[in-house]
Amino acid sequence: MRAKLFAALTSSMLVLGGAPVATAAPAGPGWAPCATVAKGWDAGDRRTECAMVRVPLDYADPGGRTIEIAVSRLPATGERTGAIVVNPGGPGQQGVTMPGHLADSKAAALNAHHDLIGFDPRGVGYSTALTCAPDETAPGPGLSEKDKAGFVAERDGRRNRECHDRDPALVRSFTTPTIARDVDRIREALGERKIGYYGVSWGTALGAQYRTLFDAHVDRMLLDSVMPPEFSVKAMDDGQAGAGENTFHEFAAWIARYDAVYHFGSTQPAVARALLDLRDELAAHPRTGPDGTVVDGAAVNRMMANPRKEWAVLAGQLATIRDGGVPAGNHAPPSGFGWDAEPTGFSEFQQTSLLCNESASPRDFDTVWQHRQDRVARFPVAGGFGIYEQKCVGWPVEARPWHLAAGTSPLQLVGHRYEPVTPIGWAIAMRERVGGDLMTIEDDVHGSLSALPCADAAVTFFDTGRTNTGTCQGAPVPGPPPAPAG
Structure with missing residues (x-):
């Protein structure tokens, strides 16, 4: 080309x-x-x-x-x-x-x-x-959430180093x-x-x-x-998590205004509590729909901090789940910085390279994982959405801020x-x-x-x-x- x-x-x-x-x-x-x-x-x-x-x-x-x-x-x-x-x-x-x-x-x-x-x-x-195709090897079944994340971080870090070594300059x-x-x-x-x-x-x-x-x-x-x-990928994850948590509470207030439609409660705190309880219920008892769609606690969580244009659809889906149903769809994670555009013409490796070349962030998984846990403690809904700090695990280049x-x-x-x-x-x-x-x-x-x-x-x-x-x-x-x- x-x-x-x-x-x-x-x-x-x-x-x-x-x-x-x-x-x-x-x-x-x-x-x-x-x-x-x-x-x-x-x-x-x-x-x-x-x-x-x-x-x-x-x-x-x-x-x-x-x-x-x-x-x-x-x-x-x-x-x-x-x-x-x-x-x-x-x-x-x-x-x-x-x-x-x-x-x-x-x-x-x-x-x-x-x-x-x-x-x-x-x-x-x-x-x-x-050109650097990602390694898409999946973690094995039965791993804990931390071990799954560690597997992915090690896999991606190894692939990133291989690609870097093909043309370091x-x-x-x-x-x-x-x-x-x-x-x-x-x-x-x-x-x-x-x-x-x-x-x-x-x-x-x-x-x-x-x-x-x-x-x-x-x-x-x-x-x-x-x-x-x-610039810091940790600060990026922190900032987006904080803003996403605000979005959750705004979403809950919007649902409360339409309690006659959705029946989650007439106040923002009541709706927020009901949504978090629904997430916990599905975490303990996942549900599978006729088309094979699985709704678990993580899927519910991913529906609670999305753009405003999606609120009406997502509120209806959450009501369906509360009432014992399973809405069709895969409930993908919300898109974030760098993932909001069409994928055509996008280089994930160039993105990772630039972010990690410039962010003085940790390169070890244990530190990155602890930052994630701290983020989840502060932001119970959006704290786990961050994806950028983990990209730099194992990156071989010293940061230039x-x-x-x-x-x-x-x-x-x-x-x-x-x-x-x-x-x-x-x-x-x-x-x-x-x-x-x-x-x-x-x-x-x-x-x-x-x-x-x-x-x-x-x-x-x-x-x-x-x-x-x-x-x-x-x-x-x-x-x-x-x-x-x-």
Whole structure:
């Protein structure tokens, strides 16, 4: 897939970080329609263009080995005033398709005066990457919860070390500052003195890091669903668990408002107690439905701290369980940071590499397990949902933490008041560290700005530099379904 793209574009693209180009004025990237050069691209997309930009593997050795970064461009539809580089987060998420997604959203007017520039970070998608299939060997039956977790941590740690050893230099380069430097090489390749930047989720950390390193090259920057300024996978699990526990209590209060429908109780404490009792009952006496669906205590627990748009369905399912039934479905765990997007174009290994390269977290299972137990004690519903700290068990690379600083370029932060994936407290902490103005969205939806009418605020910001410190209404919470007629 990458070979075809390289062959089509290498002859005319700008080479960066290697030997000088033997022309008086370097040309920009050799753009070609993505649909003609990128395997699997939407054949009906006739607007998006693709190119490769070559960057150093190691910026401390700019004349050494180089790698390719896949870049996409959606040219401005009107009078062009600049370019906005975009990143959807992850880490590990492919970014070349994000310009098209934005152009199809309520933020489409961003494309009126700006080229939208997407890219696949190193290690992801069409860019230079390392394919590393996970080991899916399952733990044996009859193991305790701790022993199951220990088996998985040891299995994944061993596989991660094997993959690291196949190309240690590439894997160790999966860091936020290095990718920020890749963004600046993209800026140079575009021929832009300054760029705009729109980042979501981990893309907000990338933006804050780029602004720390290259503030003079930032035109305007918008960060939606903001990461914390100090990075730690333990702090991530703690923060998400705390926000998830709040979601449980809000869910219980919502069910109480509709006691005539669900009959769990008319007050939040009564509903919370009833749901926890139901979880304990199913833990002691699991139930199997006609389609083979098993509902146990863990399945019930996974239904109690989910997004608001799911509350009506989940409340109905919990009532069915309480009344002796088994709702159809597999009751999968709630999605979290980095897992809220489509899996296509996602590299779990790149995500693990970047998280563990940058988090000064424990590398031994016993410490990680004790942190989990402490979290469950503080947050009885959401404490066990954390997945990130365990990823770094056995990771062979010493952590290199972020160092973010304030800048002077215009910065718009966007936080979501009830969101459990990137809790709003992280946005407040980031504002205190790097500056900027914070707009608050009254929802719990990760990175939802581009899907809401207040996406106009983003367009205004990139067109004029005017920030917004107000609030924005999110999508309404669905109510219970209507009662059957008759």
